[in-house]
Amino acid sequence: MEKMIGAKALMTAMEKEGVKQVFGLPGGANLPMYDEFARCDIRHILARHEQSASHMADGFGRVSRKPGVCFATSGPGATNILTGIATAQADSSPMIAVTGQVPVNMIGKDAFQESDIIGMTNPVVKYAYQPRNASEIPEVVRKGFYIAETGRPGPVLIDIPKDVQQNEAEMVFPDEFKIQGYHPWTDPDIVAVEKAIDMLLHAQKPIILAGGGTIISSAFAELQSIAETLMLPVVTTFKGKGAFPETHPLSLGPIGMHGRAEANKMMTEADCVLAIGTRFSDRSVGTFETFEKDLKIIHMDVDPAEIGKNQTAQLAVIGDVRVNLRIMVKLLLQKAIKKTEETPWVKHVKETRAYWKENLKLHPGEMGAAKILRKLRELLPKESIVTTEVGQHQMWASLFYDVIQPGTFFSSTGLGTMGWGFPAAIGAKVARPDVPVVDIAGDGSFAMTENSLATAVLEDIPVIVFVLNNSILGMVAQWQRTFYDRRMIGVQQQSNPDYVKLAESYGAQGLRAQSMDELDKAIKTALSSDVATVIDIPIDPEEDVLPFVAPGTSLKDMILPS
Amino acid sequence: MWAILSLLVENKPGILFKVTHLFRARNFNIDSISVGVTDNPDYSRMTITTIGDEKQVEQIVKQLDKMIDTVEVKHLDEHKSVYRELSLFKIKLSNANDSMEVNKLANAYGGKVHNVKKDSMMVELTATPDQTGAFEELAKPFGIIDVARTGVAALQRSES
Numbered sequence: 001m002e003k004m005i006g007a008k009a010l011m012t013a014m015e016k017e018g019v020k021q022v023f024g025l026p027g028g029a030n031l032p033m034y035d036e037f038a039r040c041d042i043r044h045i046l047a048r049h050e051q052s053a054s055h056m057a058d059g060f061g062r063v064s065r066k067p068g069v070c071f072a073t074s075g076p077g078a079t080n081i082l083t084g085i086a087t088a089q090a091d092s093s094p095m096i097a098v099t100g101q102v103p104v105n106m107i108g109k110d111a112f113q114e115s116d117i118i119g120m121t122n123p124v125v126k127y128a129y130q131p132r133n134a135s136e137i138p139e140v141v142r143k144g145f146y147i148a149e150t151g152r153p154g155p156v157l158i159d160i161p162k163d164v165q166q167n168e169a170e171m172v173f174p175d176e177f178k179i180q181g182y183h184p185w186t187d188p189d190i191v192a193v194e195k196a197i198d199m200l201l202h203a204q205k206p207i208i209l210a211g212g213g214t215i216i217s218s219a220f221a222e223l224q225s226i227a228e229t230l231m232l233p234v235v236t237t238f239k240g241k242g243a244f245p246e247t248h249p250l251s252l253g254p255i256g257m258h259g260r261a262e263a264n265k266m267m268t269e270a271d272c273v274l275a276i277g278t279r280f281s282d283r284s285v286g287t288f289e290t291f292e293k294d295l296k297i298i299h300m301d302v303d304p305a306e307i308g309k310n311q312t313a314q315l316a317v318i319g320d321v322r323v324n325l326r327i328m329v330k331l332l333l334q335k336a337i338k339k340t341e342e343t344p345w346v347k348h349v350k351e352t353r354a355y356w357k358e359n360l361k362l363h364p365g366e367m368g369a370a371k372i373l374r375k376l377r378e379l380l381p382k383e384s385i386v387t388t389e390v391g392q393h394q395m396w397a398s399l400f401y402d403v404i405q406p407g408t409f410f411s412s413t414g415l416g417t418m419g420w421g422f423p424a425a426i427g428a429k430v431a432r433p434d435v436p437v438v439d440i441a442g443d444g445s446f447a448m449t450e451n452s453l454a455t456a457v458l459e460d461i462p463v464i465v466f467v468l469n470n471s472i473l474g475m476v477a478q479w480q481r482t483f484y485d486r487r488m489i490g491v492q493q494q495s496n497p498d499y500v501k502l503a504e505s506y507g508a509q510g511l512r513a514q515s516m517d518e519l520d521k522a523i524k525t526a527l528s529s530d531v532a533t534v535i536d537i538p539i540d541p542e543e544d545v546l547p548f549v550a551p552g553t554s555l556k557d558m559i560l561p562s
Numbered sequence: 563m564w565a566i567l568s569l570l571v572e573n574k575p576g577i578l579f580k581v582t583h584l585f586r587a588r589n590f591n592i593d594s595i596s597v598g599v600t601d602n603p604d605y606s607r608m609t610i611t612t613i614g615d616e617k618q619v620e621q622i623v624k625q626l627d628k629m630i631d632t633v634e635v636k637h638l639d640e641h642k643s644v645y646r647e648l649s650l651f652k653i654k655l656s657n658a659n660d661s662m663e664v665n666k667l668a669n670a671y672g673g674k675v676h677n678v679k680k681d682s683m684m685v686e687l688t689a690t691p692d693q694t695g696a697f698e699e700l701a702k703p704f705g706i707i708d709v710a711r712t713g714v715a716a717l718q719r720s721e722s
Binding site for chain 2: 119
């Protein structure tokens, strides 16, 4: 037992959790916590908006698989991280958000910078704590980290009134603790896995659908082993993009609204799917008429509530998907099951894949999205981490940027938060300073958090922002062209700043690429620089993302380039 | 279908808010809700009745179970449970016979009579929601001034 103030207990408890840095912004109600940075080894990384701080923590968490931590003050500081928390929740990302709160005796009095952040965040947190006594803090932090990173990961909010930060108490830092109503599934379900193998062996046209859960649990080796042993083609959701090397002969890439043609086609023809860590979101499957009527679904998920939520499964395999896939690998080995002969289905899949790789019509110009993203892929080392913003560039990345090393592609796929990619890239770079980190961006999204350049420069976090700049809110414009008779309302962004000058004014490097040669040079320059770099790439505002499955329709009804 | 859910939750501030918020956010509906502390003051028992098809009810149970503050969530079989709600009816008395008639009606449903005045009286009823509804229908002709219902409380019957 040791006597200390609440704020010090917070920092001490976080150090015990292995926290090396906090992304945040100070304010009146969290000053006692900030003062503790002077007396501990945790690094503070100053964001320029609390929302960016939360996305940085999110990016850090997805890459390191340890909760990223963000700090914000009370009131507007807290409400500013709401979007970041919701983003983390929608994509099951481990995060600890620590907010300052007005003193306990002021709560409910509409005090200056008071907001009921516990109430506001309730539907988008995995859990929330508001310690009312300083002595509660060590256990709250311990439990908060445990909840955030186990089972299906998610954000945990810790809202600490200012007086609780300042009060002194005898602190006990517990190793053991109990959370009665929380039991993340950890055991394998061997019986279900055996049934799953049986179903896959009896299917004529089996396929694997790998979702985000595959990446969260890093089940890459297991997935690849099963796909190769049973010769199963692999499609992914967008969140699951890169769970499986997209250059692998069995890989078809992401399905969905802007899925790859070959992936959507094969998904709709399959008769049995091994669905791993996916919620069958509307963006992935369109309507549920997408699937063959007699499609058999094996649904693996760590969250029992996902089974049957959006799609009824014939077989549920509940638990950590890596644990269950590992059992599957073991059983296949034990039973000496290995397919060596290419079935007509696999042959058909490979032909379809080859056809669309050759025949998907691309933008004819020199600076078409596919050419740009393939150039980026060609020049980036395979271990590089890519984040994206939200919009056309994101879907082009899905279509044309092949992930080679699993678990190196991250995007706001659930909530679809514009402005996420750049701060998330900063968080990712902090987690993996040894690899290049690139945010594939559009001008619309970049505008939302571009002031994170200040963080990247001041804190020496050299990420690359790759802006596909069409001076328009491209995805909205595409919908307006497609569904609203070309009435382009509220999308024009010709008043964008000059991104080269903007970058330079922050002390970052700004480059522009108007030809493939310039792009080649710019990417090489950015990769060899030790300063944050913005590459501005002007593109055609009329280019659509295709294929396109209109919302609420089946993957069978893809709109293809004409 | 009408379903009775029984939740054992930690007796902490804000849990009722979280449970009701979950129903709203997930587009489920609450037909009735009752909450009270259990013999162990660390826990409260919530009884929620809801309406939805089988899939929805299953989803509600799973989502409630996922909540960290719920210790136990059960979908009770109404045939294997005792479930009752308390209601108070303030009923209008228009003529001399009404008082006797309402009294008779209350007796037939095992109700108690309170606060008998010249032009109104109150009936306390402990019954299933169906029985309460039936009583309400029969009381309507007299004129119902006000109703307060507690929502259902339920416990599973012991086996054998």
